[in-house]
Amino acid sequence: MRLFYEEELKRKSYYEMLQIAIDERLVEAQVDTLSRKELIEVILKYRGARADFCIKNYKEKGLENIQKLFDDKLNNRIHHENTIKVPHKIVLYKELDLTKEDSYKIELPDNISKANAFLINANNYLCGIFQLEKDLDSKNKFYLISKKEFFRIESLKNNKFSLLFFKERDIQFIYRFYNAKEASQPTYPYRLDYYKIELENFEVRNLETTNTTLCIDFGTVNTSVGAYLDRNYVRDLPSNDILIGNVKINEINYVKFNDGERHYREIFPTLAYVSDCSNPNDIKYLFGYDVIRKLEKNNYVVNGSLFYGLKRWVHDHREKEKINDEFGNILYIERKKIIRAYLKYIVERAEYTFKCKFKKIHASSPVKLKDQFLEMFQEIFTVEKNGETTFEYEIIRENAMDEAIAVLYNTIENQIKKRKYKEGEEYSALIIDCGGGTTDLAACKYVIENERISYYLDIKTSFENGDENFGGNNMTYRIMQFLKVVLGNLYTKKKIISINDLIEYDNDMIYKVIDEFGIEKIFEKLQSEYEKYETIIPTRYSNFENKMSEEYKKIRNNFYMLWEAAENLKKEFFTIDGRLRTKFDVPRMKDSFQKSNDMHITQIKSWIIHILENGIFRTINEYPNHIFTIKEIEKIVKADIYNMLRKFLNTYYNEGILFEYSLIKLSGQSTKISTFQEVLKEFVPGKMIEYKELSHRDDYELKLNCLDGAIKYLDYKRFGHMNVTIENEVPLVPYSVWVEKYDGEKIEMIKTSRKADILKGEIDKTISAEELKIYVYNAEGDLKKELIYKNDDDYEEMDAEDIIPIFNGVITQNDTDTIQNLTTRFFIYTDLNNWGFFVFPIQRYEDQLFLGKKQYFAFEDDLNEISYFDGKH
Structure with a gap:
């Protein structure tokens, strides 16, 4: 009989647990789809393993407690007759955790506890504790894993190491002793027999700092990280990682991330979730695939703050964001702190993967946002310690590539x-x-x-x-609209609707209609039907925030359920083998079904859709039998792609x-x-x-x-x-910038259709001015936007010779000499690396100059401001 621990089940995907339940005959193969929680409960009820007494939570006095126990109670060494097998060489890095990815495996017979292994030296000094994680592909092999906190390996006088193992009855007592408070330590009348295996080669290293640059492509939806590693990137190469293929010498190496389905991928979702913000100095986050797993486990309804597309904050990364956690705690923090936490996680993952400490980072930047993007990165990785400002990582700027x-x-x-x-x-x-x-x-x-x-x-x-408003998410959203209409018809009218009913133009006509009437004409009927079925399959959960909690959760689930289905459908059709037909189902059907049929399966972990009937929600768990074709999906995305390319290329083409x-x-x-x-x-x-x-x-x-x-x-x-x-090439600025004088007259600070590297303007205001209102017009003279520069008290006393070099030729000695007492002079200027303009003030008070804050304003909101995840679509 197979037994399963609760923690083990929680790490498995929904499919793996469903297959276990079927294989162990705990559920029927055709039973209605159970939720993730129900599956775990069923398996634990009939196949649950008892507690393993594994020491896995670090306690400050825990190692000292066990040291006292070993000093007093260690007895005879049990002969193991080579039944315990350990690696020939183990390399431990002081700054890093040891995980199953390091692939240090041991082999244990049945009579030995599978909870922990204890690292000691020849003086019986307890140097550390390993946890044992089962190798699911083997009967009696386990990975050595541990957090770095579990090791005491500083300044050891003896470096001959061994591993201690114990029988199950003894490990239970060691577990209780480790967790006991000093005043109430348990007593044990017997001495502890043990199994001792000497380690032939156990090495403890510090992480070396490398001159190799870590490159980050920080994306709106996904992020990727990598570096070129040669034979000299560190002095002591990580031989174990090279042997198991985690590090490849003289090649580009990518950082891989566990997607939760026992796969490792080179891309990482740009997602952040706040799990605990009770301590402002130690906010707990989840990132990337961990967020996706969190959403899936909770039917896409979570209590903590969830953030998509962190890259969109480049313009206003200093703005404060309200965050809340799973326990109801609320905090206001700067957006850059959330971005920093995400990027820090990425960098530390790279340092673990490549077993080195990076000091230089290259961040690929959007074309028109290069300077402010790199500035944001450097600001994020600048820390203040003991009154001194230092760069935690140096951001490559001189040779940075967009x-x-x-x-x-x-x-x-x-x-x-x-x-x-x-x-x-x-x-x-x-x-x-x-x-x-x-x-x-x-x-x-x-x-x-x-x-x-x-x-x-x-x-x-x-x-x-x-x-700034077109990308893969736009196509996913169009497919999601189509799904909602199709499913709405199936669930209410038992009727099949095709894409030709919703987009009535054939493929040859689509381009002509867009040229003549615009993209809205193509999707006119699809949009209308989508709005209509909002009353059947509601997805705009932001409209239900004032409703009952259950209603809100069901509608939020609907949105994310359909979004995932649409995303998976898009991926299914646009794979390398050009699939033609698909339907939604669970993966266990996939292999046998597709061997004898050209039908492919679009995998969805579970199917839960809540539909409204006479004001009451009905939940549907059965996968729809509807078959989707490549022609339908192509017709949906073709119009959007053509409209985008037309906007880009029409002038070039004509x-x-x-x-x-x-x-x-x-x-x-x-x-x-x-x-x-x-x-x-x-x-x-x-x-x-x-x-x-x-x-x-x-x-x-x-x-x-x-x-x-x-x-x-x-x-x-x-x-x-x-x-x-x-x-x-220096671009021409297609905008003009104006400000208002005291009498209401507007004066032009930056003229339109001029090269961006030579534009500058200035205006004087009284020292009491709190705001500067700025007007941006396009080349046709239409007002595009109004902006406000807030003139707060953040001024620094400086002399002219210190101010002028900061702005690299933007201002001259005459510009500062002519500022009158009790006057603030606002400077507005552009440079060729920024698709926007800067504002900064200099004021004179009692014949002394003071420099105010410099602020950047973009001509355009270059990064996608459309968020499909705000519950409004």
């Missing part, structure tokens, strides 16, 4: 490697980077030359356009400029969709589109293009293999 050029550089590097270039010939490329939340279009011209000692690469770039480019480079998760390439062929010949067949990494191949480009660029620069010159 996302689009990193993607292009990866293509150029492959071009050089394959020798598919003509020396000295000018190439031109257009990069379309469509990710989960935003799309960017950048252009460049480049020349490759093979010099005597290195390659020379001259790149001239210009940012062409961007759509004026014939598009054909001057030698290649169109596609990048980002969303461009892997075959429909993307098909629509792009409406504008350019297919041979111009650079799009390689996807490898085994088809889920994230294009996401890693940006990361690859940045890593290769920094590596080539480091070893002098390539001399790269990147010149950014």
